[in-house]
Amino acid sequence: xxxxxxxxxxxxxxxxxxxxxxxxxxxxxxxxxxxxxxxxxxxxxxxxxxxxxxxxxxxxxxxxxxxxxxxxxxxxxxxxxxxxxxxxxxxxxxxxxxxxxxxxxxxxxxxx
Amino acid sequence: xxxxxxxxxxxxxxxxxxxxxxxxxxxxxxxxxxxxxxxxxxxxxxxxxxxxxxxxxxxxxxxxxxxxxxxxxxxxxxxxxxxxxxxxxxxxxxxxxxxxxxxxxxxxxxx
Numbered sequence: 765x766x767x768x769x770x771x772x773x774x775x776x777x778x779x780x781x782x783x784x785x786x787x788x789x790x791x792x793x794x795x796x797x798x799x800x801x802x803x804x805x806x807x808x809x810x811x812x813x814x815x816x817x818x819x820x821x822x823x824x825x826x827x828x829x830x831x832x833x834x835x836x837x838x839x840x841x842x843x844x845x846x847x848x849x850x851x852x853x854x855x856x857x858x859x860x861x862x863x864x865x866x867x868x869x870x871x872x873x874x875x876x
Numbered sequence: 877x878x879x880x881x882x883x884x885x886x887x888x889x890x891x892x893x894x895x896x897x898x899x900x901x902x903x904x905x906x907x908x909x910x911x912x913x914x915x916x917x918x919x920x921x922x923x924x925x926x927x928x929x930x931x932x933x934x935x936x937x938x939x940x941x942x943x944x945x946x947x948x949x950x951x952x953x954x955x956x957x958x959x960x961x962x963x964x965x966x967x968x969x970x971x972x973x974x975x976x977x978x979x980x981x982x983x984x985x986x987x
Contacts, residue, residue, distance in 0.1 A: 796974070807880075807966055807978030808919070853918060857974070862907050862926045863934065864976055868918040 766791045770854045770867035777844055778875050785839040785870045787828075787854035795856040797821075797830050797837040798864070802851045811839075811852070849874045878902050882967050882979035889957045889986045897952040897982050899967030905977070907970050908950035909934075910942060912963040913981075919966065925950055957986045 770787040777783060789797065796815045800808040812821030817832035826841045837854060851871045857864040880901045889895060901908065906927045911919040921934030925944040939961060941953045950969075954961060967979040 798975070800976075805980075807968075807980045808976070809978065810975045813975065857976075862924055862972075863909075863921055864970075866919040868916060 766795070766856060766865050768854050768856055768865055768867040770852075770870055772868070772870070773851075774871040774873055776873045776875065779846055780843045781874075783839070783841040783844045783848075783872070785852055785854075785872070787837045787839065787867060789835050789837065789854075789856050791835075791856055797828070798855040798857060799826070799828055799837070799839050800853040800855060800866075802853065802869070804850070808853060844872070844874045846874045846876050848872060880967055880969055880977050880979040882965075882982055884982060885980065887982060887984050889954075889984065891958060891986060893957050894953065894955050895957065896954075897965055897967070897984075898949070899951065899979060900949045901967075901969040901977070902948065903969060903977060904947070905969035905971055906947070907972070908944065909968045909970075909976070910940075910950070910952045911966045911968065912936065913966060914963050922952065922965075957984075959986045962986045 767790045798813045799811040801811045802808045812823040814821040814830035820829045828837050828839045851869045853869045854867040855864050883898045909924045910922040920936050923942040925931045928947045943951050965982045968976045970976045
């Protein structure tokens with residue numbers, strides 16, 4: 765069945781470091797891909813999305829490119845801030861039903 | 877600008893007690909969902925309602941029931957709570973598998 769695998773955390777970085785969180789997926793059809801972010805004590809909120817191959821989603825300095833050939837959707841940011849500390853979830857949707865499938869989440873800590 | 881509203885925010889139950897988690901959305905979305913979040917396991921779908929009047933099981937439905945009361949409201953009921961149901965519960969809504977909008981969560985402890 766469809767699935768999402770993302771790198772285990774926690775990831776700890778210093779402020780202004782480069783961030784990559786890997787995400788790969790298995791899906792039939794042509795899913796949309798999402799990154800959600802969860803700040804402490806809050807629900808998830810959409811960070812960015814891409815709906816077809818080679819699309820790049822971007823928001824708040826974060827980027828991810830939908831790579832069909834490698835079935836990947838890695839999240840990147842050139843210079844992280846302390847305020848980016850959160851849990852990041854990769855997800856796929858529109859897989860022929862109404863169910864979004866989430867990865868396990870990657871916790872990011874950014875130190876000042 | 878309420879979005880998705882869940883109540884309560886925190887709840888402690890004893891094993892065997894029952895309770896209902898309430899969820900309401902004001903975005904006129906057709907689809908609503910209940911997820912549970914456990915450490916290291918991401919979000920797992922408990923039940924969903926594709927549209928008013930329909931409900932379907934997700935990945936982990938055992939021990940839960942749901943009611944889609946109307947287009948706005950989707951409740952989750954635990955008939956006889958068990959310690960394994962200690963978790964954080966999130967309600968969400970969307971249109972046709974696009975962007976999900978989440979509530980702020982209910983932290984449930986079953987002793």
